[in-house]
Amino acid sequence: MKRKITLKQIAKELDVSISTVSKALRNSIEISEDTRQKVQAFAKLYNYRPNNIALSLKNRKTKTIGIIIPEIVHHFFSKVITGIELVANKRGYNVIVGLSNESFDKEVINMQMLANGSIDGFILSIAKETLQQQDYHHFIETINQGMPIVMFDRVVNEIPCDKVIVDDIEGAKKAVEKLISNGCKHIGIITTKDYVSVGKLRTQGYLTALDDHKIEPESSLILKVDDKLLSDDHLDALEKEIEQLFKSNKSIDGIFAVNELYAVTAMKVARKLGYEVPNDIQVISFTDGVLSKHSTPSLTTVSQHGQEIGEKAADLLINRLEMDDEDEIAEDEEEYYETVIIETDLIERESTKS
Amino acid sequence: MKRKITLKQIAKELDVSISTVSKALRNSIEISEDTRQKVQAFAKLYNYRPNNIALSLKNRKTKTIGIIIPEIVHHFFSKVITGIELVANKRGYNVIVGLSNESFDKEVINMQMLANGSIDGFILSIAKETLQQQDYHHFIETINQGMPIVMFDRVVNEIPCDKVIVDDIEGAKKAVEKLISNGCKHIGIITTKDYVSVGKLRTQGYLTALDDHKIEPESSLILKVDDKLLSDDHLDALEKEIEQLFKSNKSIDGIFAVNELYAVTAMKVARKLGYEVPNDIQVISFTDGVLSKHSTPSLTTVSQHGQEIGEKAADLLINRLEMDDEDEIAEDEEEYYETVIIETDLIERESTKS
């Protein structure tokens, strides 16, 4: 078991100085053709690779991106990571991930662990608990220390950084309009409590769509689920709430759900109550994941293009990282930070009439 | 925007030496109570944190684990990561991920990127292409350089390292036995080509179960799908193959699928052909993911306990990392490397009779 070889060892072995070895390997013209060949041959033989940590220390950049997300067992988030990793790798960066588990404390700890030199910048999506507490000091401090952040999906406006978001309002609107044009008269929405920004926005899109078509919203058709019920342990409770929604709205004929789980659960309840999808009730969900594709009937969904979000976020971050050195725009300019909106697509499947 | 403060700056500001600052912060008794307080107060004020990269360089360990997996958009793998991250964090480690995309080249590149000092050890699951080519030199070389590897799920015996695997044979056997005891007489299996080790093992378990119950296996009941069909683009082809299986075995009354997708697709085809699950046909799948839980009928599955696998793998790796320094066992001992087998559980749901 031979440890990795270093410049120093090569230098010693070949009886030259460290500087000579370094230069020879980088093909400096300062070094004679002879020694260059000798050094390179030796290095190749021993499979020399420069130590990354030493480089990071010297260059004061790690070529590593920190990702902090609420959870990873989630189609959307893993798609985003895929996108980030793709462009990061292509541009010579590594990716280090931390999970907040939707907890404020873990989010803070994770950021501190990484902000001490381990990474050059963050890509993150805010934990629910943080959104509730509205305590964003850890983001602000990180940014103030000169470490750029790119936020995606769950963002808050007051933080000065680049953002990549989905057009939640527009996406929801498209979905509801589809239901309307498909003949639905009484469209229910299954959404989250308002502090989850995306839930709120999607609800807003729902209301806008109704309004645009002169449909009076009915509060009994709006179910705001406590998102603790998103965890698998509380599936029963979720089903009960949805069942209640159906029973108190006998004429319901369309459902817009802000995520897949709500949608498939709604279909399940509907079937149990004797409705048939899509003939009696049509269903559309946000987030195009595995469930939508493989449920029966398969779900018409609003695709968020998670991978594209990840790619865009990584590009934004790396651009900023590699610009910082030279161009260094005036930081107080109006349009210093960018917010990219990724358009959603409506993917039609079997849960709506065609 | 003030950059992160360093020991040197604190030293200069307080007019003491760097060593004094370092010692004061670590509460060395060498330093007087007075200066200690002064330094610590100053450090706190400026929110000093030791630079991780510098520490890594000095200590020659990064406290970072490299994970390389085929893909991340996959319930099982993301569960494993969750487990790894959990214990890694608890034990003071970070986690850096690379995706091989099932490609041999990307696997090699990724390992090289990380093996140059960025991490202390690997946790990985081998890419399909690598398994096909049976070229494992990059693993061997990494290990020879003194960097420990822990492999999980997709492993190969010839590589000297710790391993965490699922008892695929036993799990498959349990599933098939459940079908048998539920009265199935003609049990089909939908599996992958043999070079995917887990597919092969699960097939083996299927055959063992049949044999144990004196049931003659029929080759027409064994469908080995080209796993290119696992990607969503080829769903139609997958359905066709499965439909063929049904049509050439009219008396089929049980299906064991080696993954969720095969199982839900089988159920879909079955329904289309007029079979009812579980009355006409009972279905069990390997891998307990989201699909199983939320399909209708929900799937009886063999749970692999992905998170537990991740936790165990991380513990094995970190144990080895922290042992290496001191105890340093004789490397040629028989039982130098450990293989942990995680037991599977059969989770009964609606796709089998109870």
Added chain:
DNA sequence: TGGCTAAACGAAAACGTTTTCGTGTTAAAA
């Protein structure tokens, strides 16, 4: 022969830590 230039190489600093080994000062012991 003296001086100059180019070629080939080495010394040393820097990145930010920790730690070992001095060193100077002061107070206590002889």
Added chain:
DNA sequence: TTTTAACACGAAAACGTTTTCGTTTAGCCA
């Protein structure tokens, strides 16, 4: 008063690079 020991602190090396700025040697010309 001298010796010793404790105390408080600093200098420097080390981790592995890259890069700037010498320094040496040889060759060339006058």
